Amino acid sequence: xxxxxxxxxVKTYFNRRDSSTVVDKLSIGVERGEVFGFLxxxxxxxxxxxxxxxxxxxxxxxxxxxxxxxxxxxxxxxxIGFMPESSSFYxxxxxxxxxxxxxxxFGLSKDKKEEKINKLLHEVNLYEARDVQIRKYSKGMGQxxxxxxxxxNDPEVLxxxxxxxxxxxxxxxxxxxxxxxxxxxxxxxxxxxxxxxxVEDICDRVGxxxxxxxxxxxxxxxxxxxxxxxxxxxxxxxxxxxxxNS
Amino acid sequence: xxxxxxxxxLNTFRESIRDRILFVVAVFALFIIGSSLFLGxxxxxxxxxxxxxxxxxxxxxxxxxxxxFVGANLIYKEVERKTFFLILSKPxxxxxxxxxxxxxxSLTIFLMTALTSLMFFGVLFIKIGTLNGIPYLILAILLGFxxxxxxxxxxxxxxxxxxxxxSSVYTVSLFLIGxxxxxxxxIIDRQDNVIIKYIFSVLYYIFxxxxxxxxxxxxxxxxIPVFQTLALTVVYALAYGAALFLIAKFxxxxxxx
Numbered sequence: 001x002x003x004x005x006x007x008x009x010v011k012t013y014f015n016r017r018d019s020s021t022v023v024d025k026l027s028i029g030v031e032r033g034e035v036f037g038f039l040x041x042x043x044x045x046x047x048x049x050x051x052x053x054x055x056x057x058x059x060x061x062x063x064x065x066x067x068x069x070x071x072x073x074x075x076x077x078x079x080i081g082f083m084p085e086s087s088s089f090y091x092x093x094x095x096x097x098x099x100x101x102x103x104x105x106f107g108l109s110k111d112k113k114e115e116k117i118n119k120l121l122h123e124v125n126l127y128e129a130r131d132v133q134i135r136k137y138s139k140g141m142g143q144x145x146x147x148x149x150x151x152x153n154d155p156e157v158l159x160x161x162x163x164x165x166x167x168x169x170x171x172x173x174x175x176x177x178x179x180x181x182x183x184x185x186x187x188x189x190x191x192x193x194x195x196x197x198x199v200e201d202i203c204d205r206v207g208x209x210x211x212x213x214x215x216x217x218x219x220x221x222x223x224x225x226x227x228x229x230x231x232x233x234x235x236x237x238x239x240x241x242x243x244x245n246s
Numbered sequence: 247x248x249x250x251x252x253x254x255x256l257n258t259f260r261e262s263i264r265d266r267i268l269f270v271v272a273v274f275a276l277f278i279i280g281s282s283l284f285l286g287x288x289x290x291x292x293x294x295x296x297x298x299x300x301x302x303x304x305x306x307x308x309x310x311x312x313x314x315f316v317g318a319n320l321i322y323k324e325v326e327r328k329t330f331f332l333i334l335s336k337p338x339x340x341x342x343x344x345x346x347x348x349x350x351x352s353l354t355i356f357l358m359t360a361l362t363s364l365m366f367f368g369v370l371f372i373k374i375g376t377l378n379g380i381p382y383l384i385l386a387i388l389l390g391f392x393x394x395x396x397x398x399x400x401x402x403x404x405x406x407x408x409x410x411x412x413s414s415v416y417t418v419s420l421f422l423i424g425x426x427x428x429x430x431x432x433i434i435d436r437q438d439n440v441i442i443k444y445i446f447s448v449l450y451y452i453f454x455x456x457x458x459x460x461x462x463x464x465x466x467x468x469x470i471p472v473f474q475t476l477a478l479t480v481v482y483a484l485a486y487g488a489a490l491f492l493i494a495k496f497x498x499x500x501x502x503x
Contacts, residue, residue, distance in 0.1 A: 088329050088331075090261050092264035092265065102336065104249065105336045
């Protein structure tokens with residue numbers, strides 16, 4: 001059983017005057033323990049796909065399954081972690097209070113909660129700032145807190161929307177290290193990113209989406225082909241596709 | 247289930263008591279209560295009544311202002327700031343979030359009501375030197391609190407599908423209509439046209455009858471409603487609150503983020 005199955009998924013937003021299809025007949029499978037990079041230009045449909053995978057929005061047609069169940073099934077939600085793009089928080093809470101709140105939603109016992117929160121705060125390098133109100137955090141600190149909250153329930157599958165965005169080189173290196181550690185722990189990771197050099201280092205496979213259509217999928221090596229970097233290959237694939245469709 | 251509701255409630259409570267707007271409103275209420283001492287002293291033999299009147303009104307206004315300024319933002323802010331993305335991707339139902347938000351803001355209002363009531367009773371004690379009549383005042387404040395919890399649910403319902411400003415406008419409108427039920431009854435009595443009579447009768451039962459919770463004037467004149475009336479008022483609040491909750495749940499369940 002695949003960890004993530006997306007079959008012929010279409011997502012169309014309707015308003016009074018017109019409609020727009022942001023994801024069109026998307027089909028992807030991600031195996032357990034695999035790190036999958038979901039790439040695409042802005043507005044390609046990456047975030048919408050991720051929102052469907054974590055049960056925040058429903059597909060117009062097609063089917064999505066996470067760990068063999070529909071994404072909005074409570075049993076699935078217990079086993080996944082999600083970090084939205086530009087994570088937002090309750091600004092008047094401290095980092096530790098916020099993690100405690102998320103742990104309470106998962107029903108973690110008091111002892112386990114304390115232990116888990118302290119461990120995560122150390123891992124994302126926020127332990128020193130644990131009692132500072134989140135409104136005083138920098139963007140990078142917010143991103144690291146977003147990553148920590150996604151890991152509070154020790155998830156089997158992680159959905160990360162731009163996890164490295166806004167981090168300085170040190171923060172990026174630390175976050176990358178953490179993702180590689182999670183990969184070694186055989187977690188399934190599905191993530192969107194614009195920073196393709198990091199994708200190249202972390203991902204087993206990547207998929208490229210443009211204007212809602214999946215235009216390429218394969219191992220990093222396959223996608224790169226003769227290009228030196230994934231970024232060059234990515235730009236070339238998008239350009240070719242757009243010329244084909246123009 | 248209860249643990250998750252409690253987690254949302256405590257989070258809402260913590261967020262709202264750290265919101266500066268709450269303190270502005272609380273200071274305003276305390277100022278009114280404090281100034282009632284002065285106003286009482288310049289009135290002719292009406293000082294106790296004026297202090298009671300001002301105190302009860304200040305506490306009620308405090309509750310309403312908190313709902314309007316904090317409650318109307320409650321859900322909208324979550325969607326705007328995308329905190330809902332984090333919460334709703336966790337194993338929690340939307341109905342648990344609604345219940346938690348309602349409970350959290352009710353707790354905030356309860357705390358602020360308790361603090362301002364203590365000050366109110368302190369001012370009264372300084373003036374009259376006895377605690378006589380205070381149980382009746384507590385009863386009036388408690389009924390006002392029950393009304394406030396109902397308005398919180400109305401505010402949550404509106405903030406689920408509209409902007410904070412519109413949500414505040416709708417909530418205040420419903421609040422004013424709810425306190426004008428006697429006017430609607432008067433229209434029904436005076437109306438000869440059966441259709442208009444029917445429409446106003448339907449509206450009378452659809453809109454909340456918030457005057458049921460207002461015994462502030464009765465308390466001032468030592469006229470306390472009988473137990474049965476009070477019990478029926480509480481049952482009314484529970485039934486109306488449950489209906490509002492179900493409508494809010496229906497709206498939230500259909501909404502995508």
